[in-house]
Amino acid sequence: MNSTTPQVQAAPRKFAQLLSSTRRGARLARLLASEQFRAWEVSPAVTERGEQIVAELAANAALHGRVRGRDFRLVLRLDTTVGTLRIAVSDARGDQIPVLATAPLPGENAESGRGLLLAQDLRSWDAYRAASRRGRGSALSPARREQLWPAVELFESMLRDQKAATHLGICARAAELLTASSPTHDHVVVDEAQDLHPAQWRVLRGAVAPGSDDLFITGDPHQRIYDSRVSLGSLGISVTGRTHRLRVNYRSTEEILSWSTGILSPVTVEDLAGDGSDSLAGYRSLLHGRRPHVDGYGAEQAEVAALVERVEGWLSQGIRPSEIGVCTRFNVLLDKVYDKLSAAGVPVARVRDTPGPQAEGVRLSTMHAMKGLEFRCVAVLGVTARAVPFSREVTPASVDALQHESDLLRERCLLFVACTRAREALAVSWSGEPSPFVPR
């Protein structure tokens, strides 16, 4: 059996069909899936990927898992709780279970461990075989690398066939072109540096010649919400003796700041340059206000109802709707908030629709999209043990203990980012069991 899960937002549905283990059956699987995605109004981008996945898995079931007279099974499922489309193809050979990998495949976003290929700019089998994971994450054995390499080549050839490229692939190519040419810029200013991938750093490094005023970099390692661990020195960016730490916060009140700092206080965070640890010691605000409201509810409905009341309370104090931000881990809960606030006559606007500063409406956003924003009042909803950390985003400790810790830290930072968007008032809530990251 094979399965995979591209991301979408859709209502809960299931489709299951038995098909003959033949080329014709595999073709039919693709057509049926395509029809089903259309009926479910799945976005064209996800439909396209979904069709390819069904075609690949069904072809494998017909080719490698064939048993005369037995069908293979296609199951499509839209999961509303987290907004995923799950595709499962079970071949007819239930007696021959494939060997499961004990470690996850590398993703795109880290210097070592996940994303090794682009992070270290590895272009050939020889380079991949010799690459070091720099003591982070569990090492991949030569045998496992040998298994993985054909998948890398297959992926790249599929991209070539479709004349497509990944974002980081384009960065790698851009860096290559810049390295081969003269620098294109005199100065480069970088913000939110903590979330840049090594492939993106290489583009910036290539754009400007090393010098005293080459790169001006700002970032906060406590706000790292993507898996981008970087050693700037190894990318030719020297920061030693050139850094300045900003310790006064002019955005949030001391009450909001010290409560939010409690989210990160149990852990150590690697510094921006990737050569040591950073801390929030001495980080302070000159502003004062009320302590954050931190509340648990028995059910999500009650939590959303309380949010509506809280927003109405803020509005009655003369705060404009656009000065209020509401965020959640997932769009599913955000949709419910949207409906309830609208039903109560409160204007709303989604951050993903990039409303201009003049646009009316309480801003609704996922925690990820809150990065870099600020509001007079912020409500962070759905801070449950199930959502933060979100287990599907966390590598099991049994697979890779170091990656597990790193994934948990990223989820912790996400909550920190969401809470520190508030200037004057912060309300944090959940229903059922609270997130273990909520300070006690």
Ligand SMILES: Nc1ncnc2c1ncn2[C@@H]1O[C@H](COP(=O)(O)OP(=O)(O)OP(=O)(O)O)[C@@H](O)[C@H]1O
């Ligand atoms: N020296 C200052 N005096 C008064 N207000 C300031 C000062 N510096 C910044 N601010 C205010 O503090 C808030 C945060 O500033 P800014 O967005 O530059 O911070 P930041 O470090 O980029 O934050 P983050 O990385 O968390 O998004 C803004 O509302 C800004 O106007």
